[in-house]
Amino acid sequence: MDELGLEQELQHLKGTYQFVADLLVQYSFKLVGAIIIFLLGLWLASKVSKLVSRQFEKHQIDITLSNFVSNFVRILVIIMVAIVALGQLGISVTPMVAAIGAASLGAGLAIQGMLSNYAAGITIIVTRPFVVGNTITVKEVTGVVQDIFLGKTVLTNEEGEHISVPNKHIVGEVLYNSFENKLVETQFTLSYDCDPQQAISSIEAVLKASPQVYQEKACHVGINDFASVGFEVGVRYWVATQRYYQDKYQTNMAIYSSLKQQGINIACPVKEIHLNH
Incomplete structure (x- = not known):
């Protein structure tokens, strides 16, 4: 390598060194300041999030809503601090904000069903x-x-x-x-030969004595309608939802057994057929 080439190489290295030195002098303090701002922002976001959680817990607000709001506040604070830190470095965040806004709009349209579920969930948690x-x-x-x-x-x-x-x-x-309970509604038809008051009293006695029937709510038994073969009896009572069918079937069997013991017959449609010889 001749002297001219060596001198050019040295000048190039000198220029690179000067550029790096100027860059460090110009941006080092800004970079340190941005890092400090961001770290303080993370600390502040954590503190604010915990403060929101404590306030929700103090007022006995649902834990699901509490977690959602506290996390949302923490993310919001971090975003705001990140914007300030980038501004400290001289980076314009306007194009970035515009891009995030456009992306958020597209994502919102894509997941609007999910967002509507979240909004409805917040409504349920708040209104209870x-x-x-x-x-x-x-x-x-x-x-x-x-x-x-x-x-x-x-x-x-x-x-x-x-x-x-x-x-x-x-x-x-x-x-x-x-x-915690669910309503049972039953209808069946008794013959007109039966005493309706006796039948109703018998059914009421079964419901009152049954351990499956929820006694805190009133049971209702009465004549619901009239049919061609008899009168229709309506029965309404409450059972625990977790044992709905089991309790309903046992109670219906107890009602049937009680009516049968007292000679009260459930009406059965009869069709007469006459044959002409």
């Missing part, structure tokens, strides 16, 4: 139309509330099946809440 352990019926689905999440509510039935109901199908719909 039901709590864990209640029996609810919505869109012809009945079960005991096992868990309430932001996106869905999990019900369980007597067979132990788990039914996941999206929260958007609960908020704004007709909702039945019978708490």
